[in-house]
Amino acid sequence: MSPGPPEFDVAVVGAGLMGAATAWAATRRGLSVAVLEQFDAGHDRGSSHGSARIVRRAYPDPLYIGMTGRAMELWNELETDAGTQVLRVVGGLDHGRLREPERLASGLAAAAVPHELLPPEEAARRWPGLRFDGPVLFHPEAGTVDAAGAVAAFLERAGARGADIRHGTAVRRVTPLGEAAVRLETAEGATLTARRAVVAAGAWTSDLSAGLVPLPELTVTQQQVFHFPRRDPAAEPWPIVVHKDALSTYSLPGGRDGGPFDGRKIAEHDAGGPTTADTRDGKVDPAARDRITAYVRQWLPGLVPEPFNEATCLYTSTANDDFVLDRSGPLVVCSPCSGHGAKFAPLIGELATELALGGAAPEPRFTLAAHAARR
Template sequence: MSADVEIAVVGAGLMGTATAWAAARRGRTVALLEQFRLGHDRGSSHGSARIVRRAYADPLYVTMTGQAMALWRELEQESGRTLLRITGGLDHGSRRRPDRIAAVLDACGVPHELLPAAEAGHRWPGLRFDGPVLHHPEAGTVDPAAAMDAFAALARRGGADIRDGTPVRRIGVEADDLVRLETATGTLTARTVVVAAGAWTRDLLDGLVPLPELTVTQQQVFHFPRRDPATAPWPVIVHKDALSTYSLPGGRDGGPDDGRKIAEHDAGPRTTAAGRDGRVDPAARDRITAYVRDWLPGLLPEPFNETTCLYTSTANEDFVLDRVGPVVVCSSCSGHGAKFAPLIGEYAADLATGRPGPDPRFSLAAHGALSPHR
């Protein structure tokens, strides 16, 4: 039986829009189905800034960041939009182990330097450090709202049929491996389906694909004003000490004076996509405000806005990218997936078109969920 499209993609967050672009530019027929409006704020990809960086203590991810950076540049070139803002990156704190990351960057040929705390404090006034600091220049931010717009526009230009306001109620696999997607407005058939549904993954795939434990948490994000908005923004920062935090220039969400986005990477309260309440916990606000006072004295210690966002995490923070029959699972970006989005789109398109998948660490089997029909 013939299908309406070769590849259906469910979910138009960063991963789904990136997949639609990757598949459309390979000349495949693609439909991208999103339950809400494009760019909505109920999932994981909204807002104006996410960290991009090369610094990981794991050579696999360092290599992937390099591939993703090249693809971001391609996306900028093809869309004619500026999406990246390069500021450099700083990593510090006893639990971050900057020396360990430096050794991996060394082995991977990524430029970096390890600085004593006093020298880093001198170079970046308004920041405090208490141990060695890793600096690497190839880091900064990507604008996820603009990136999703660019992915979708290029996918559409490549012929993709993008439908928002179209919840997929059920995915079924027929005897001949044809995929049938039941939506609020009718049925669509496809040769393969890529499920990039973020925190809704289990709702769609339970009973169809064996999934590992996927933990959905509500994370809380704050923007703080800079004391001196005339100065150049600091690099993006990952700091793991008593708290595990990250901070970055906020882009549009940071207001006209480029306020700083700050959040804890430690898991927020457990929730579900449908059950999350969107409320910021006052205790989290107090922790981050105290953190700003202690570590970021160049900011005024009072947030001027705050929001929530969903992490969907695996136990070890590795992604899930695998195929079972005609169903591709593209999920669990565990709070650090944005920087890889165009690469994850390529991986998902590879899996959807029958090419080998990415590193076996991302397979369902590696996550403890068997994929018997591969």
């Protein structure tokens, strides 16, 4: 007896930002969708929890500058669709010798993105409480996205359009059934079939895709973030800041995680130690806390240099920090994002849906073949 037709057009494995965004995009295209997430809704085990991730237009790479434009459009569409706010636009600042603000300004100018290049004295006048020692790039189209709120909004709208969303459902095996279908088996032994499976499993991607697609090496690290209170909680929030010099740091308004006084979230970028999705310990490194506290004393005099909250999260990174977004048979691999993907979530969901519908890879640099060629 031959098997019946697949139960769904698309099965999405993982309901973090990328998986949830894919479900939203696919249901907007009229596709039948199942979403399988191993943890409960709102969990903090991956890379999509918390109330604040950076959105920005400034990149040294024209490819990503262009992508940020479409991503911002889609964030606005989500807010309209869901009737809720997930973006907080406060502007963005880039400074430090290794951040090369002049180069960033040239890239934004070429893309017609509004920006200003300021001397340090002018930047300090505009944003008291921050300290600068060189040119500062300001661009207004930057701020934060509420990661947990965005996941909830994506899934709520996908569910309203008929998506079958299953939390607490771990996928243990993905089996292609030729080129036109795939079977997923859960930890409980249940199965479902779909025409396409989108693996958006973040730090679990390698485990689920091993032997099925030629993934590049993906490095999982545990990052540490800290929240500091502002000396004047009633003041206007500062822009997000990316600063590269002796340390490579970022800071942003913390949202709910920043407490009732809207504290500041600060971290080193990509300074975490190697781990795995299932063996991370969730412990903050005291040396990292000391480095960030010293940084606050030197560069952020508008903060009280005593963290009131701290947390960890996971990065899943490629060797060159480019995304992975490609199809192999009925499987779509959806972007381990190397610590800079949250801002692109609705765009990645849109592109993953195009792949599931049979479209070409959206960017040659993101293909499995391109990553393999760099090994």
